[in-house]
Amino acid sequence: MKDLPLSKVYQLLEPGPVVLLTTAHKGRANVMTLSWHMMMEFEPPLVACVVSNANYSFAALRATKECVIAVPALELAPKVVAVGNCSGRDVEKFQRIGLTPTPADRVAPPLVAECFANLECKVVDTRLVNRYSLFILEVLKAWTDPTRKFPKTIHHHGYGSFAVDGEMIKLKSRMP
Amino acid sequence: MKDLPLSKVYQLLEPGPVVLLTTAHKGRANVMTLSWHMMMEFEPPLVACVVSNANYSFAALRATKECVIAVPALELAPKVVAVGNCSGRDVEKFQRIGLTPTPADRVAPPLVAECFANLECKVVDTRLVNRYSLFILEVLKAWTDPTRKFPKTIHHHGYGSFAVDGEMIKLKSRMP
Numbered sequence: 001m002k003d004l005p006l007s008k009v010y011q012l013l014e015p016g017p018v019v020l021l022t023t024a025h026k027g028r029a030n031v032m033t034l035s036w037h038m039m040m041e042f043e044p045p046l047v048a049c050v051v052s053n054a055n056y057s058f059a060a061l062r063a064t065k066e067c068v069i070a071v072p073a074l075e076l077a078p079k080v081v082a083v084g085n086c087s088g089r090d091v092e093k094f095q096r097i098g099l100t101p102t103p104a105d106r107v108a109p110p111l112v113a114e115c116f117a118n119l120e121c122k123v124v125d126t127r128l129v130n131r132y133s134l135f136i137l138e139v140l141k142a143w144t145d146p147t148r149k150f151p152k153t154i155h156h157h158g159y160g161s162f163a164v165d166g167e168m169i170k171l172k173s174r175m176p
Numbered sequence: 177m178k179d180l181p182l183s184k185v186y187q188l189l190e191p192g193p194v195v196l197l198t199t200a201h202k203g204r205a206n207v208m209t210l211s212w213h214m215m216m217e218f219e220p221p222l223v224a225c226v227v228s229n230a231n232y233s234f235a236a237l238r239a240t241k242e243c244v245i246a247v248p249a250l251e252l253a254p255k256v257v258a259v260g261n262c263s264g265r266d267v268e269k270f271q272r273i274g275l276t277p278t279p280a281d282r283v284a285p286p287l288v289a290e291c292f293a294n295l296e297c298k299v300v301d302t303r304l305v306n307r308y309s310l311f312i313l314e315v316l317k318a319w320t321d322p323t324r325k326f327p328k329t330i331h332h333h334g335y336g337s338f339a340v341d342g343e344m345i346k347l348k349s350r351m352p
Contacts (some may be wrong), residue, residue: 016192
């Protein structure tokens with residue numbers, strides 16, 4: 001894994017891929033799936049996400065204020081769905097599903113070795129947590145796998161239907 | 177255009193497509209491009225979005241508390257980029273770019289006739305507008321074009337690079 005400049009983080013999340021979110025709490029790491037996220041600021045990168053209080057990760061995220069957002073490519077889709085189909089209340093997901101937790105640099109939650117990008121995050125605003133379960137994160141450090149140039153990500157349409165990235169098109173935009 | 181049950185709105189936005197956002201203020205309709213949006217609740221559907229105060233639409237959205245989110249498919253990509261490359265300060269975008277504003281049912285901002293889905297929204301929470309330009313919207317009414325089953329959407333990777341929806345895959349997920 002190689003450092004990604006923080007100014008480029010938005011290019012990973014803005015397209016709306018399904019991601020994994022890891023936490024670490026009371027000596028246990030856990031991982032969940034997440035599609036309800038968005039960019040809020042370019043640099044330092046701010047990311048909003050909704051982690052329902054029905055998720056086991058909610059308490060860990062609220063208490064520790066740290067997480068990692070890991071971006072899986074298409075070949076991980078079966079494991080991504082498996083992560084979403086069980087709860088850290090009941091199982092050690094990393095071991096059960098076959099994902100490799102790897103130490104992060106700035107936060108306690110682990111990176112996911114199989115993901116082509118990992119974003120180490122701290123919670124910077126909790127004002128909307130009680131009302132909407134909405135957390136605002138700052139990305140402290142970003143990693144990408146330099147051997148993978150254009151990994152295809154997956155986009156959830158509900159009930160296990162995913163659109164896979166297809167062709168890339170390029171138009172003359174003035175927007176970053 | 178046909179009514180879409182509000183419970184299905186998340187299936188449109190969760191995958192992260194580039195969308196258009198229309199406003200109406202002081203007798204003028206305007207339209208901007210938007211990728212920084214996410215679902216926050218299934219039903220009634222809540223959507224968060226960041227509309228920078230550098231955007232001409234910001235003042236209209238804050239003042240009128242109404243907008244329409246319209247979802248364009250691939251064939252509109254050149255017009256979507258054209259919308260992002262100019263400002264409502266300077267031009268009448270609908271006319272200049274060739275998009276057709278159509279009256280909405282519950283809000284003043286227009287639908288975009290060329291888009292395969294249109295969501296009529298009101299702003300329901302402005303607590304994070306000053307700090308982050310983050311608006312929370314409730315979708316009041318949703319429309320889809322019943323003749324278009326699986327339109328391909330576009331996902332922005334920065335500077336006019338877009339991933340187009342490719343194949344759909346289906347996995348056994350317990351998640352909605």
